[in-house]
Amino acid sequence: MTDAEVHVLTRRVVATTLPTAHGTFQMLGYDGAAGLGHVALVLGDVAAETLDDLAPLVRVHSECLTGDALGSRRCDCGEQLDAALREIAREGRGLVIYLRGHEGRGIGLLAKLHAYALQDEGVDTVDANLRLGYPADAREYDDAAAILRDLGVARVRLLSSNPDKATKLTDLGVEVVSRQALPVADRPENAFYLTTKRVRMGHDSLAAAPDAWSELIAGRVPAAAVAGLDTVLLDRYGPLVAAGPRLTIGQLGQSADGFIAARSGDAEFVTGADDREHLHRLRALVDAVVVGAATVVADDPRLTVRAVTGVSPVRVVLDPSARVPAGSRVLTEADAATLWCVGPDAGVPGGLAGHVEVVRLPVGPDGFAPATVLAALHRRGLGRVLVEGGGRTVSSFLAAGRLDRLFLTTAPLLIGDGVPGIRFTGSDRLADALAAPVRRFVLGPDICTEFDLSAAPV
Template sequence: MSVHPTQTEPPSAPVGVERVAETVLPTKYGVFRMLGYRDSGGTEHVALVRGDDGGGAPLVRVHSECLTGDAFGSWRCDCGEQLDAALAAISVEERGVVVYVRGHEGRGIGLLAKLKAYALQDQGVDTVDANTELGLPVDARRYDQAAGILRDLGIGAIRLLSGNPAKEEALEALGIAVVERRGLGVSERTENARYLRTKRARMRHDPGGPDVWTSLLDGVVPELPEDDLVRRYGYLAAASGPIVVGHARQSLDGFVAPRSHSPALPQEPSDEGHVQRLRALVDAVLVGVSTVLAEDDPLLVDEVPGDTPVRVVLDATGMLPPDSRVLTDDAAPTLWLVAQDVDVPSTLAASVEVVRLPAGALDPTNVLDLLRQRDLDRVLVEGGGATVSGFLEAGLLHRLYCTTVPVLIGDGIPGLRFSGAHAPVQIRTAPVRRFVLGHDTCSEFDFTVSQ
């Protein structure tokens, strides 16, 4: 039997809000404006705002306070992970709002009542019946304070990050147009599986939808915790708009290979499927022809779950050999980008499309425009050094994974290179996360965050 959330008797007048303070909050997901509000009942709320007010309806998460999930990392619910996923999605899009509504603990019944409900759940009662056995409503939340905050921010239409249709209906009734609603796809855990099933079966929550973490949670290294995978790649799995990710692997002194190309950098067999995970989460993987000539990698996804993306080779002069594996392996489509006057073989596999561009038009901006016209919005620029450097130089990378191998070459094929800084203030920087891949060290730069 489906139970529609009920509310306590509403007060005679809607709850109004007053903006009290504004500051800046740097977070692991970037820098947000943080605005503090007080409602007419005395409860304090905050809004985290990223980006400007242009460009249509922003991503919005109206997040109910949950001390156990948000602060303590509880796995009895998915609240903390939903909040993290919302901040990550807004960070990727570089525009959006999280309205953090206090007074919503335990769907509005309060912290201590929630703990009493937990105790009943420990005895086998589900989350709906636990509330009703305590004589409390299934859902006592109201959203007029959230609607008031959005109106204060000049927002009348939103793309709501929620799997709860009741939240959408409440905001719509309060005059906030919900032009889209989508879930955040956080992974289900053993500890919260029953709780999530109850929300779906008895509170009309969406039945999961596409699991954006599928490509993350099984891998070649079973001992790698799921949390690490989501932390490393979750933003890419949840990305809703265009995103360009760069990947470079180079020696400690900045070379991708010796001058002879052989031997190349030693491969690290314990890299936890890092590059293949990136491939599995994008629409297109792009390389320069020099990388194909050096490695003849077919750019497949065959060691982790997920599909091989469209393969894109930048080859202005047509140097790619006809027997290259990206041309002969039909596991995925290949776009071979060449200049207009370049001769290519007349007979190619059906999976290969030759795309001719005007001379000088194979620059990063034009290439991305071409891919987006084909609905290839999520792009991994995998190599080599010159190709990744071109996208970095053009300011088109949202993130960059730079993996350093503990060897010194002294001289060789350069890795990342771009126009140098003339003063310390011009040095390129961004928030960085680091993780170990076997013997290699990977530094992830987040260029979506203003410095």
């Protein structure tokens, strides 16, 4: 079926409001389902590019008279619907698409009651449908995809335990960025039914949904997450993990006028605590973190993972003249390995701690070439690299075209004069300026912009 045909069959015909126990939703009526019609309950601007840029929470809910209206405990449909409205209201943005004609997984109300009678005799829900001559699941989601298109929603965080629903929506052109189970408990009356769906139809359970951050730091992108923080982490960091074993990320926090520190060098703190937590999450997702000598001299950082769960990456200090003080934390504290990258003729003190390895690299007129640094790290099996600071170091990797992603956090602060952040030789025309697809996140008072430089036009 073409997009045009879907739109003809599913048109928005009325708009009103619906006050509910979870807040007041915009209620949109669509034709379709052989005259039964569908409903979309919308909260917030689901199509707009918001500052946090999360895909909206979406529940595509199949009509279930017995569960939704009559409170049946033979299934969990009514509780799933209520939980979806609650989660959307908690977040303040999202929608429920209520699809008519889906009763009994698409076989109709009376056929579903016949299937119930077979289940009373011990037949499971799948075999009951099959014995009656129906498919185990006859539902289609063309109308749901058409409604999403009408609302301008191309990306969704799907509230569903059903992987087949996500697959069918994806096939219809909807990007399902995550799928998350709803917090609904099993009951004795529906335990056999839910077990059948999990065992025979591949549905997830809340208990089976993995902790998103634990999965991400293990190098896996979970297919589902429970609504809340897990959803945010999966949406924000899942693409980094999915990018594979070779990825170079730049990260920098700067004031609204583009400085990372005052002219005295004071940089504590330009951005807030939420951005520092974000930085620690980036560290936990990489093999190595790179800083320039000026950052170590000015800030004496530890460059470890402390704000979140995770393993600290290898610390890489770019120091052509070996000017980093011997008492610096990266050289004295053994809570992570350190690669001290110096020039061929630079003098280094003896008696360095066992966690420090001196790496000699060729020095050019502008210091170490980013390509040379990355090649040395890759030879050591350090494929995922975070270039953390300072401004000159991140800018050099950016100018050399060696960053796949850049996270640039802007603080609501005007310094006026100080240590500059991102700087590189620009273009004479704005039309030739560096542009790339972006996402934005609210980090407390700060705004983080993620540039996908790997997808930037050449």
